[in-house]
Amino acid sequence: MRQQWFEGRLKAIRESGESGLERTADALLALARDILAAERDHAGATSKPTLTPVQRVLLLLEQAIPGQRRSDGTAAASVRETAEAITTKIFHEARLPRLGFLETARNRLRKELRQLLEQQLPELGWSATKPLAARLVELAIERREEFADHSPAQAVAEHIEEAGAVVLPWTGPSRASGPEA
Structure with a gap:
């Protein structure tokens, strides 16, 4: 589900190439940050508690x-x-x-x-x-x-x-x- 949402955003960014290189770069950077944040959230939720x-x-x-x-x-x-x-x-x-x-x-x-x-x-x-x-x-x-x-x-x-x-x-x-x- 999450992967499809990110793929949809990436497809929209690629198709909007007419908006300029700088905007495309900003959109890709925002997408990368969102993916990393989602991975961090997932890892934090699934990892076992740290040992003392x-x-x-x-x-x-x-x-x-x-x-x-x-x-x-x-x-x-x-x-x-x-x-x-x-x-x-x-x-x-x-x-x-x-x-x-x-x-x-x-x-x-x-x-x-x-x-x-x-x-x-x-x-x-x-x-x-x-x-x-x-x-x-x-x-x-x-x-x-x-x-x-x-x-x-x-x-x-x-x-x-x-x-x-x-x-x-x-x-x-x-x-x-x-x-x-």
Whole structure:
């Protein structure tokens, strides 16, 4: 339906060649803008909601450690806590400008994430933590603005965990962390 309407407009523009080259160009430009706007509207209506930084990290962890979902569909507590800790670590680093520019900052973050993975998920072997930490640093750089805008308090306040098309309950952190703990 929409395509026929746009084709009709294009045909009308081509047939009105007598009105001048500038008017034809303006009409084609307006048609192109309308098509792009319609595509944006359609993409916005059909695309799935974006994942939060915690959910992105959780998906990477679940890919690295298969079988960590419980029978009720939620992630194991240790994996959720690790995802929250990693997101908090990346949150603090993403707010600093050096992460995207200095290789030493990226290497330091990769090493810290690898140590965090080793401490919180001992079932992951040392050889598995290296590529996972590297991918987490890539994610931090690719989605730096999202991590910088996502506060650790938001991670606790999230009530859903999304994996693909399945929406699962988010139970929040199961134990306190930080200097007060």
